[in-house]
Amino acid sequence: MVSHSRALADAALGLAAEMVAEDNRPVIAVAAGLDETTFGTDAAAVAEAIAAADSPDGVLVLLDLGSAVLSAELALEFVDPEIAERVVLSSAPLVEGLVAAVVTASTGASLQAVADEAKRGLLGKQDHLGDVPTPSATVATDNEQSVEVLVSNEHGLHARPAARLVALVNSFDASVTLTDLDTGRGPIDAGSLSMVATLNAQQGHRLRVGASGPQADEALDAVRVLAEQAFGDLPAGALPQPVLRGGSGLDVAIGPAIVWDTAIDLSTYQRADAATEASNSETARTAAIAELAQVQRETTARVGAAEAGIFEAQAALLADPAQLREITAAIDRGASAPEAWSQTLDDLAKTVESLDDPYQRERAQDVRSVRDRVLRLLTGTESAEPPADGVLVVRELDAATAAILDAERIAGIAIRATGTTGHGVIVARSRGIPLITGIGDVQVPLGSVVAFDARANSFMVDPDEEAFRTTIRERTAEREQALATADHPAVTTDGRVVPVMANVGSVQDARDARGADGSGLVRTEVLFGDRRTAPTTAEQAEVFRKIAAAFEGKPITIRTWDIGGDKPLPFLPQAAEANPFLGERGLRVFRHRPELLRDQLQAVREVALETPVQVMFPMVTTAEEVAWGIEILDALGPQPAGLKVGIMVEVPAAALRIDSLALGLDFVSIGTNDLTQYTTAADRTNTAVAALADGLDPAVLLLIDHVVRHVPTGVHVAVCGDLASDPSAAALLVGLGVHELSAVGPQIPLVKARIRRISFEYARHTAAEALTQSSAADVRYLLGAVS
Amino acid sequence: MGVDAFANWLRDAANTLHENAAYLTELDSAIGDADHGSNMDRGFTAVVALLDETTFETPDELMKKAGMTLVSKVGGASGPLYGTFFLRLGTALAGVEITPATVGEALKAGVGGILARGKAELNDKTMYDAWAPALDAYDEAVAGGSDLGGALVAAAEAAAKGRDATIPLVARKGRASYLGERSAGHQDPGATSTTLLLESAARTLG
Numbered sequence: 001m002v003s004h005s006r007a008l009a010d011a012a013l014g015l016a017a018e019m020v021a022e023d024n025r026p027v028i029a030v031a032a033g034l035d036e037t038t039f040g041t042d043a044a045a046v047a048e049a050i051a052a053a054d055s056p057d058g059v060l061v062l063l064d065l066g067s068a069v070l071s072a073e074l075a076l077e078f079v080d081p082e083i084a085e086r087v088v089l090s091s092a093p094l095v096e097g098l099v100a101a102v103v104t105a106s107t108g109a110s111l112q113a114v115a116d117e118a119k120r121g122l123l124g125k126q127d128h129l130g131d132v133p134t135p136s137a138t139v140a141t142d143n144e145q146s147v148e149v150l151v152s153n154e155h156g157l158h159a160r161p162a163a164r165l166v167a168l169v170n171s172f173d174a175s176v177t178l179t180d181l182d183t184g185r186g187p188i189d190a191g192s193l194s195m196v197a198t199l200n201a202q203q204g205h206r207l208r209v210g211a212s213g214p215q216a217d218e219a220l221d222a223v224r225v226l227a228e229q230a231f232g233d234l235p236a237g238a239l240p241q242p243v244l245r246g247g248s249g250l251d252v253a254i255g256p257a258i259v260w261d262t263a264i265d266l267s268t269y270q271r272a273d274a275a276t277e278a279s280n281s282e283t284a285r286t287a288a289i290a291e292l293a294q295v296q297r298e299t300t301a302r303v304g305a306a307e308a309g310i311f312e313a314q315a316a317l318l319a320d321p322a323q324l325r326e327i328t329a330a331i332d333r334g335a336s337a338p339e340a341w342s343q344t345l346d347d348l349a350k351t352v353e354s355l356d357d358p359y360q361r362e363r364a365q366d367v368r369s370v371r372d373r374v375l376r377l378l379t380g381t382e383s384a385e386p387p388a389d390g391v392l393v394v395r396e397l398d399a400a401t402a403a404i405l406d407a408e409r410i411a412g413i414a415i416r417a418t419g420t421t422g423h424g425v426i427v428a429r430s431r432g433i434p435l436i437t438g439i440g441d442v443q444v445p446l447g448s449v450v451a452f453d454a455r456a457n458s459f460m461v462d463p464d465e466e467a468f469r470t471t472i473r474e475r476t477a478e479r480e481q482a483l484a485t486a487d488h489p490a491v492t493t494d495g496r497v498v499p500v501m502a503n504v505g506s507v508q509d510a511r512d513a514r515g516a517d518g519s520g521l522v523r524t525e526v527l528f529g530d531r532r533t534a535p536t537t538a539e540q541a542e543v544f545r546k547i548a549a550a551f552e553g554k555p556i557t558i559r560t561w562d563i564g565g566d567k568p569l570p571f572l573p574q575a576a577e578a579n580p581f582l583g584e585r586g587l588r589v590f591r592h593r594p595e596l597l598r599d600q601l602q603a604v605r606e607v608a609l610e611t612p613v614q615v616m617f618p619m620v621t622t623a624e625e626v627a628w629g630i631e632i633l634d635a636l637g638p639q640p641a642g643l644k645v646g647i648m649v650e651v652p653a654a655a656l657r658i659d660s661l662a663l664g665l666d667f668v669s670i671g672t673n674d675l676t677q678y679t680t681a682a683d684r685t686n687t688a689v690a691a692l693a694d695g696l697d698p699a700v701l702l703l704i705d706h707v708v709r710h711v712p713t714g715v716h717v718a719v720c721g722d723l724a725s726d727p728s729a730a731a732l733l734v735g736l737g738v739h740e741l742s743a744v745g746p747q748i749p750l751v752k753a754r755i756r757r758i759s760f761e762y763a764r765h766t767a768a769e770a771l772t773q774s775s776a777a778d779v780r781y782l783l784g785a786v787s
Numbered sequence: 788m789g790v791d792a793f794a795n796w797l798r799d800a801a802n803t804l805h806e807n808a809a810y811l812t813e814l815d816s817a818i819g820d821a822d823h824g825s826n827m828d829r830g831f832t833a834v835v836a837l838l839d840e841t842t843f844e845t846p847d848e849l850m851k852k853a854g855m856t857l858v859s860k861v862g863g864a865s866g867p868l869y870g871t872f873f874l875r876l877g878t879a880l881a882g883v884e885i886t887p888a889t890v891g892e893a894l895k896a897g898v899g900g901i902l903a904r905g906k907a908e909l910n911d912k913t914m915y916d917a918w919a920p921a922l923d924a925y926d927e928a929v930a931g932g933s934d935l936g937g938a939l940v941a942a943a944e945a946a947a948k949g950r951d952a953t954i955p956l957v958a959r960k961g962r963a964s965y966l967g968e969r970s971a972g973h974q975d976p977g978a979t980s981t982t983l984l985l986e987s988a989a990r991t992l993g
Contacts, residue, residue, distance in 0.1 A: 042858065042860075044858055
């Protein structure tokens with residue numbers, strides 16, 4: 001690299017180096033400035049740099065302006081003619097050209113290919129700004145096989161993920177093309193960083209990846225896997241979507257408590273001089289990367305590639321130059337290697353934890369997991385055998401632990417921390433291990449037996465073992481039976497048909513929901529919760545279509561953006577509120593952002609032309625709010641025949657005046673979680689008062705009863721809260737006269753099986769009695785559920 | 788004529804360029820990056836340091852070494868341009884007797900190097916606008932029987948005319964070309980330093 005300025009060259013080099021792992025980087029030699037601060041170029045220095053960078057593969061020289069060009073040409077007269085022959089002086093822009101060249105060279109491309117790529121370095125910028133007509137760069141796609149992948153990266157296919165893609169593609173003997181199906185751009189050459197940049201593929205875009213050539217199959221497979229891992233971008237955004245596949249569905253476990261304390265004793269570590277500490281640090285780091293690679297391989301085999309991607313992300317953290325600089329600096333300041341790692345990663349974990357997005361916050365656990373791995377290696381602490389034969393009690397569950405557990409021998413996992421989207425939880429669930437989260441600081445004495453029933457949200461030390469074992473046996477038998485008949489309708493013994501729908505937050509949820517009669521709740525804020533910019537109408541319609549397709553044309557119930565409270569959306573930041581659950585939530589938010597609601601309703605309308613769709617507004621309190629939402633919808637045009645309109649009932653005020661609120665609507669859907677917390681004035685995530693926030697509280701049931709009795713004639717009543725996922729509570733809801741239930745996927749077969757066993761008459765009788773009880777515990781006793 | 792005369796030329800040129808450094812930079816500040824004077828001064832100061840440190844046996848050896856010094860020390864475009872000039876001049880002088888004709892050939896070789904490097908044409912508002920008439924005048928003088936000193940005087944006078952003729956030109960090369968029409972009305976700094984070099988040669992090589 002030839003430049004007038006040393007500082008410019010160093011900065012450009014830093015920028016380019018960031019794109020490629022150090023061991024893949026080509027040799028980069030710099031001839032810039034007459035010294036650190038004097039601008040100028042020196043042909044002799046350029047000649048030396050060329051000689052330093054030279055190899056039989058040749059040398060590409062990138063230059064800034066003026067004398068850089070003259071000096072570089074002159075330099076060719078100074079170097080060995082044999083070397084000069086394999087030197088290419090490039091007219092590429094210095095910064096863009098260097099980035100493109102470094103990335104392309106890292107793939108082992110030829111000098112000519114690297115030079116071509118550098119020259120195209122400006123294309124991405126020109127294309128984006130549209131100030132220069134860019135040549136059509138589409139390529140032929142004859143004889144191609146293809147796959148479709150999704151760009152889940154927060155910032156789209158930006159520089160680093162694009163670089164990974166290009167490097168991967170170029171490692172195969174295949175020619176690979178990309179077409180952005182959302183914008184119609186392409187096909188372009190996926191082996192060219194500049195061309196990938198011109199695609200400007202944003203988050204949520206679908207790409208068609210085409211390949212031809214001897215290794216076309218392998219290349220497509222590899223690209224698909226890379227795309228699933230967000231093109232290697234996992235550390236920041238982690239998994240593209242929380243993959244909450246249902247576990248065994250038993251949600252109940254009993255066994256000796258295995259209290260797993262991950263705190264590592266650093267007190268015995270003897271600090272040496274800084275050089276030794278630095279070398280210890282590096283040895284541990286390298287070993288940790290190797291361990292993670294091993295865990296990743298095992299997890300791929302045992303669980304799946306997507307889950308295994310977590311470990312790649314953890315390994316990436318171990319190679320993060322910013323963190324490594326901190327660690328080196330700490331050691332230079334006199335810290336021991338364990339202290340340096342501890343401080344640096346603790347700081348990072350704290351930063352992650354301070355983020356607004358709860359999903360992001362849970363990534364802190366990955367950071368701590370990496371920290372513990374390195375500390376263990378530094379202190380020589382034996383890697384403990386994975387625990388087995390009991391119920392694991394942990395502060396938080398990291399992915400590595402979840403992946404190495406023997407799913408056959410671990411009864412269940414009880415996690416003190418709240419949160420259900422941590423990587424550990426995801427891995428454990430997908431492995432079918434029963435688990436409960438948010439048990440808090442319960443004392444678990446050594447040697448005690450513990451049990452939990454996640455469905456009843458109960459965790460017990462020294463429980464009634466026989467009762468639990470019976471529950472487990474019953475649940476197992478019940479589940480087997482329920483799964484066998486999942487696709488049969490839920491009809492009571494006296495002939496009342498109760499549609500049981502699924503609550504979904506992803507297309508995968510929809511595909512996984514067995515036996516569902518449609519979806520009673522599509523959580524749009526979860527579907528697009530990882531988006532930094534609001535999804536377009538077309539993008540939303542596309543996802544809704546996929547969900548409808550997964551339910552094979554059965555109705556789906558799309559809830560408009562339900563944000564606020566504990567559910568922020570990155571593309572709609574909200575001011576901090578003293579009491580967010582009583583603040584701008586749900587529909588309230590859109591009174592001043594109606595355009596976002598309008599776009600979503602437009603998507604709903606489009607899909608409703610093709611398949612039955614219900615739409616509902618969350619968090620309404622007054623008839624005026626309902627009228628406002630409907631006005632926005634009506635303003636978009638005549639209502640499609642297949643579209644039904646409703647509201648959520650979560651606010652006691654809405655339940656109490658349902659007769660006027662639901663006038664003219666097709667349906668109402670009761671959100672029992674919020675209705676419970678607003679009725680009992682208790683936050684169920686606050687362990688101090690969580691027991692009060694019980695959906696079976698008769699006060700909540702009285703409100704549901706009121707809704708069913710006073711709803712205008714012809715308006716259907718559904719329940720989509722957690723209560724509908726609990727088979728015995730679901731039976732109670734049927735008895736209260738609720739027409740339709742919507743449960744979490746894995747519970748649907750169980751809810752249906754329960755309904756098939758009861759008569760509507762009996763359920764009504766039980767429900768009437770429940771309304772007269774004085775507490776949730778009494779109701780639960782009445783239902784005969786384990787509590 | 789031996790190596791000392793050439794050494795004197797370089798020392799004299801260094802003095803002249805040092806005295807005119809502010810002037811050259813001022814010219815460059817109007818249409819370039821305001822460093823021509825300081826660049827040339829830095830380059831020739833390094834050449835003088837070279838002369839102080841090293842004893843040279845032949846003019847060609849001295850010219851080549853001076854060329855390399857300029858290449859490394861000037862920094863701007865004039866580094867590779869003047870550097871190439873002295874390198875080629877030196878190469879052309881290797882093993883030949885110093886006569887008006889051989890010096891003429893060497894000057895031509897040096898300017899050929901400038902052209903190869905800078906790819907300038909006449910009236911691009913560059914140093915070549917001084918070099919081209921200078922070479923013609925030199926040849927004419929030699930053909931007319933002039934000695935080396937006379938030929939160099941003629942060359943320097945022609946260079947000065949060429950230098951003055953750059954004033955109305957629009958720059959088509961180098962940093963000044965970014966200014967387009969606005970470069971007209973200013974004297975080219977490169978043509979100016981070339982004239983200074985030739986005037987110095989006329990003073991010392993005669």
